Amino acid sequence: MHKIKLRINGHELEHEVDARLLLVHYIREKARLTGTHVGCDTGNCGACTVIFNGKAVKSCMTLAAQADGAEIMTIEGLGNNGLHPIQKAFMEKFAIQCGYCTPGMIMSAYGLLAANPSPNEAEIREALEGNLCMCTGYQQIIEAVARAAEVMKDTGKK
Amino acid sequence: MLKLDEILVTRNWVGKPVQRQEDLRLVKGEASYVDDLDMDCHHAAILRSPHAHARIKKIDCSRALALKGVIAVLTGQEVAAQTKPISARAITRPATQYVMAVDKVRYVGEPVAIVAAEDRYLAEDALELIEVDYEALPPVVRLEDALKPDAPLVFEEAGSNVLMHDLMEHGNFEEACREADLFLKETFKVHRYSSTPLEPWAIIADYQKSNDAFLVWANDQQHGRSITNVCNTLGIPIHKLRLMVPDSGGGFGIKLALWPYIVILSLLAKKANKPVKWIQTRTEHLMAGSHAPDANVEIELALKKDGRILAVKIKDIQNDGSFVHTAGIYGLIKFATMVGCYNIKATKAELLSVVTNKGPTVQNRGVGKPTMIFVLERMVDLAAKKLGLEPNEIRFKNFVTPEQMPHTTPSGEIYESGNYPECLKKALELVGYEELKRRREAERKIGKYLGIGISAGVEPGTSNLGYYYTSRGTPEYTGNAEGAIVSVDYDGNVNVLLGSVDTGQGHATTVAQVIADMLANTPDNVSMNSHVDSLISPFLGHSGAYSNKFNDVDLGAVIMATKKIRDKMLRLAAHMLELDVSQLKFKDGKICSARDETKAVSFKEIASLAYKKILFLPEGEEPGLKEIAYYRNPIAKLPNRKDFNIQLTHSNSVHIAVVEVDVQSGMIEFLKYGIVHDCGRQINPGIVEGMAIGSTVHGVGASLLEDFVYDEDGQLLATTFMDYMKPLAMGVPKFELAHMESPCPYTLLGTKAVGEGGSLPSLAAIANAVEDALAPFGVKVTSLPITPEKVVRAIQETKKI
Numbered sequence: 001m002h003k004i005k006l007r008i009n010g011h012e013l014e015h016e017v018d019a020r021l022l023l024v025h026y027i028r029e030k031a032r033l034t035g036t037h038v039g040c041d042t043g044n045c046g047a048c049t050v051i052f053n054g055k056a057v058k059s060c061m062t063l064a065a066q067a068d069g070a071e072i073m074t075i076e077g078l079g080n081n082g083l084h085p086i087q088k089a090f091m092e093k094f095a096i097q098c099g100y101c102t103p104g105m106i107m108s109a110y111g112l113l114a115a116n117p118s119p120n121e122a123e124i125r126e127a128l129e130g131n132l133c134m135c136t137g138y139q140q141i142i143e144a145v146a147r148a149a150e151v152m153k154d155t156g157k158k
Numbered sequence: 159m160l161k162l163d164e165i166l167v168t169r170n171w172v173g174k175p176v177q178r179q180e181d182l183r184l185v186k187g188e189a190s191y192v193d194d195l196d197m198d199c200h201h202a203a204i205l206r207s208p209h210a211h212a213r214i215k216k217i218d219c220s221r222a223l224a225l226k227g228v229i230a231v232l233t234g235q236e237v238a239a240q241t242k243p244i245s246a247r248a249i250t251r252p253a254t255q256y257v258m259a260v261d262k263v264r265y266v267g268e269p270v271a272i273v274a275a276e277d278r279y280l281a282e283d284a285l286e287l288i289e290v291d292y293e294a295l296p297p298v299v300r301l302e303d304a305l306k307p308d309a310p311l312v313f314e315e316a317g318s319n320v321l322m323h324d325l326m327e328h329g330n331f332e333e334a335c336r337e338a339d340l341f342l343k344e345t346f347k348v349h350r351y352s353s354t355p356l357e358p359w360a361i362i363a364d365y366q367k368s369n370d371a372f373l374v375w376a377n378d379q380q381h382g383r384s385i386t387n388v389c390n391t392l393g394i395p396i397h398k399l400r401l402m403v404p405d406s407g408g409g410f411g412i413k414l415a416l417w418p419y420i421v422i423l424s425l426l427a428k429k430a431n432k433p434v435k436w437i438q439t440r441t442e443h444l445m446a447g448s449h450a451p452d453a454n455v456e457i458e459l460a461l462k463k464d465g466r467i468l469a470v471k472i473k474d475i476q477n478d479g480s481f482v483h484t485a486g487i488y489g490l491i492k493f494a495t496m497v498g499c500y501n502i503k504a505t506k507a508e509l510l511s512v513v514t515n516k517g518p519t520v521q522n523r524g525v526g527k528p529t530m531i532f533v534l535e536r537m538v539d540l541a542a543k544k545l546g547l548e549p550n551e552i553r554f555k556n557f558v559t560p561e562q563m564p565h566t567t568p569s570g571e572i573y574e575s576g577n578y579p580e581c582l583k584k585a586l587e588l589v590g591y592e593e594l595k596r597r598r599e600a601e602r603k604i605g606k607y608l609g610i611g612i613s614a615g616v617e618p619g620t621s622n623l624g625y626y627y628t629s630r631g632t633p634e635y636t637g638n639a640e641g642a643i644v645s646v647d648y649d650g651n652v653n654v655l656l657g658s659v660d661t662g663q664g665h666a667t668t669v670a671q672v673i674a675d676m677l678a679n680t681p682d683n684v685s686m687n688s689h690v691d692s693l694i695s696p697f698l699g700h701s702g703a704y705s706n707k708f709n710d711v712d713l714g715a716v717i718m719a720t721k722k723i724r725d726k727m728l729r730l731a732a733h734m735l736e737l738d739v740s741q742l743k744f745k746d747g748k749i750c751s752a753r754d755e756t757k758a759v760s761f762k763e764i765a766s767l768a769y770k771k772i773l774f775l776p777e778g779e780e781p782g783l784k785e786i787a788y789y790r791n792p793i794a795k796l797p798n799r800k801d802f803n804i805q806l807t808h809s810n811s812v813h814i815a816v817v818e819v820d821v822q823s824g825m826i827e828f829l830k831y832g833i834v835h836d837c838g839r840q841i842n843p844g845i846v847e848g849m850a851i852g853s854t855v856h857g858v859g860a861s862l863l864e865d866f867v868y869d870e871d872g873q874l875l876a877t878t879f880m881d882y883m884k885p886l887a888m889g890v891p892k893f894e895l896a897h898m899e900s901p902c903p904y905t906l907l908g909t910k911a912v913g914e915g916g917s918l919p920s921l922a923a924i925a926n927a928v929e930d931a932l933a934p935f936g937v938k939v940t941s942l943p944i945t946p947e948k949v950v951r952a953i954q955e956t957k958k959i
Contacts, residue, residue, distance in 0.1 A: 018279070020279065021279075028193075028194075032196065033187070034187070034190075034191075034193070034194035035186070035187015035188065035189075036187070037191070037356075037357070037407070038193075038437075039356045039357065039358070039407075039440065040440040040878070040879050041439055041440050041441065041878070042440065042878045042879055042880055044878070044879035044880060044884075045356060045440075045879060047356060074187065075185075075186065075187035076186070076187045076188075079185070079186045079187070083185070083186075087185040087186070090181070090185050091177055091178065091181040091182070091185060092177065094175070094178065094844035094845060094847065094848050096178065096180070096181050096184050096185065097408070097662035097663070097664070097848055097849075097852065098355070098356070098357070098405075098406065098407045098408040098409075098661055098662030099180070099181070099183075099184030099189055099405070099407070099662070100189075100191065100355075100356040100357045100407030100408060101356050102184050102185060103185075103187045106185065121892070124887070125887040125888045126887075126888060128886075128887040129886050129887060129888050131887070132356060132879070132884050132886070133356070134353060134354060134355055134356045134408050134410070134852075134856075134884070135356075135408055135662045135848070135852045136848050136851065136852045136855075137848075137851035137852040137853075137854060137855030137858075137885075137890060137893070138855070138885075138886075138887040138890055139851050139890075139892065139893055140847070140848055140851070141887070142887065
């Protein structure tokens with residue numbers, strides 16, 4: 001068992017965890033934040049993407065024990081003060097169908113826009129390479145991320 | 159049938175890209191998929207067969223049960239003792255299969271035992287401790303092997319691996335062949351693939367001892383039929399099962415096959431005496447979560463020299479794997495698209511459903527129709543080449559014309575509306591066909607291989623259920639219908655319950671748009687919870703999300719229930735305003751006098767009368783404002799081998815794919831992809847666009863990437879998304895889309911199907927483009943997927959992909 005202390009969405013958490021517990025299961029079952037999803041178990045689908053010390057990371061490829069001292073943001077944290085421009089753009093552009101990939105997509109987009117505030121289409125497609133969407137065919141998601149980048153640039157929001 | 163003007167009193171919302179009501183919860187991470195439900199549960203893990211074909215001689219669970227934290231183990235023997243076998247639908251030979259393997263296993267991944275433990279990690283540990291003594295049997299994997307006279311039998315009692323063998327002829331086939339100048343024949347191989355919803359199957363089952371009943375939460379796609387199947391299999395009355403479907407992370411047909419697991423989980427919950435949760439892993443999903451079957455299809459066209467197609471003949475051999483419930487369906491449904499968009503007078507079909515030691519199959523997006531359109535549209539291109547015609551030219555010669563609508567195909571399918579020639583014309587303009595042809599020639603000169611692929615497809619919707627019994631006799635299900643409950647609450651807001659589920663289609667938004675225009679209101683005054691609860695939802699024996707029936711019968715039920723509400727509200731308003739119903743109209747969320755709009759009553763006031771001021775109600779009027787309606791498609795015919803319509807609406811589209819093939823590496827890159835699409839009247843173009851593109855990307859994956867490869871021992875080699883490759887944002891084209899709207903005369907709003915959409919014509923569009931690119935090498939595409947390896951091999955050696 002490992003004792004871990006971390007911050008998720010600004011809240012401090014402390015737990016004893018099994019060495020083999022995956023971060024995604026910690027987030028979903030111990031922190032009860034179920035917006036982070038599991039879609040594949042092998043790091044391919046990105047439904048479990050969270051922001052881990054500022055970077056988009058797949059929480060199914062990370063052990064909870066590795067998150068000791070980490071600052072994590074999940075989809076629930078992004079929406080804390082009203083909707084983030086990325087969330088708004090996803091709604092506006094019909095970038096959502098079943099919604100299962102959506103939180104992971106949004107977190108990856110957040111990671112992209114933090115590093116590159118004005119990505120072109122090819123850069124958006126490349127940044128979302130680690131996120132699978134089975135419903136939309138990606139086009140409206142890509143439009144949404146481009147739209148969010150525009151809005152964020154105009155409003156200076158991060 | 160009601161006319162559009164009688165249904166919609168305003169035109170403010172239908173046809174507009176109204177933002178989806180579903181999305182706020184989804185972007186905030188507040189959805190409730192089954193795994194999100196906060197319940198005190200045990201957790202289940204399933205022991206699956208490592209063999210494709212083997213006898214189970216002994217199972218010893220004692221070590222697993224001794225592990226601390228393990229609550230219960232259930233084996234196939236115990237399950238079989240408490241259940242009936244899985245019911246078959248289309249096959250004609252006997253084949254006994256239980257929801258869990260009993261005496262033998264028939265595919266890698268078949269459930270052999272299930273464990274309930276305090277957490278999932280422990281349950282997985284316990285699987286390692288179950289000892290199963292297998293006696294391996296020779297597996298039968300490939301179709302060719304399954305058909306050999308001395309092939310091992312997957313089901314001994316059937317006496318053959320062919321569980322359905324049917325032959326049907328429609329129109330005057332002999333005469334058509336006599337008139338023909340030439341015949342063209344080819345065999346195509348289509349592989350196994352799946353639309354793999356991102357949320358795998360998920361079930362929580364609870365057994366309530368006091369009333370001997372089951373409570374189940376599952377992301378089931380067709381709860382109406384699942385309830386029947388689960389109750390029949392368990393031998394319990396329907397009221398002993400309450401099935402709830404919360405949010406569902408995609409379906410695409412794949413979630414039609416999870417009901418056998420509801421049976422298993424229900425029995426496990428009963429044994430464990432506590433709710434048990436099972437969340438399928440992706441590997442389980444890929445092994446045993448059902449596929450579209452692989453198939454060999456032989457197709458022959460009878461043609462006139464000028465390019466007219468007189469008849470089509472197919473011999474369709476499906477590798478249906480090992481799920482008797484679905485076996486046979488993929489053959490029969492081909493009649494819905496047997497002649498594609500063309501006016502072909504006669505057809506002949508020989509259909510074989512073959513069982514093998516591959517995984518189970520289910521109705522994956524399009525169900526056999528993608529294969530049918532693929533072989534037909536490939537053949538049309540091959541015929542054009544043979545006759546020296548352009549691919550567009552041969553299609554223009556054969557299209558059913560708008561003047562011929564409604565057009566009945568030889569087997570009885572009714573194409574109700576559409577302008578197929580105009581659709582192709584628009585598509586050619588959309589992509590700039592003539593310019594592309596010039597570019598193709600110019601690039602070839604510099605060693606670059608660009609190809610243009612055209613494919614035209616009908617996209618049938620609303621299943622006329624029971625077609626799959628055509629081979630057996632009287633169907634248990636016929637026609638198609640759905641139910642809805644519409645109420646106006648005390649506060650005047652509209653509340654809807656639908657018999658169907660939502661797996662991402664935005665049903666609540668669409669319903670709100672329609673009701674808003676029926677009541678001169680706004681969509682934000684209409685709310686629909688898309689979750690299903692069998693205790694309260696108005697479901698039928700086949701309710702669910704499948705075959706693109708939503709736009710037809712689901713909306714039909716909503717419209718008819720809303721109409722009942724509207725009529726009652728008018729009667730109450732007339733009473734309140736002391737006017738006649740004929741003097742009233744709906745306006746801005748009120749009912750008012752048509753002459754003097756100041757004389758008005760709000761929905762809230764009307765609802766208040768209906769629910770609270772019972773003594774003020776008009777004589778004989780029932781209290782309350784809640785109505786239920788079931789709506790059936792009006793043109794479904796009883797299946798009859800000579801004349802049947804398998805599906806009841808027919809959208810159409812033309813896809814034009816433009817690819818460049820790197821002849822060194824075999825890599826295929828999209829340069830352009832144009833879609834012109836006609837799904838009748840669109841309710842929400844934002845949603846329609848997503849469906850049209852998303853379904854096409856399923857075709858992109860199926861044509862180029864995805865393949866459930868089995869080795870000769872029946873081991874599946876693609877068990878994660880590393881080996882089973884899905885399309886990524888990087889590899890898919892940017893789609894150019896144009897729409898046409900030919901309203902359907904047989905649906906209330908003139909709508910038609912859009913969900914399966916692009917998954918049908920895309921396979922051939924891409925294959926035709928690749929073949930066109932490789933024309934200088936004389937390569938012929940006769941199989942899918944078109945992998946880089948196959949491309950390189952074809953160029954170097956065989957000339958065939």
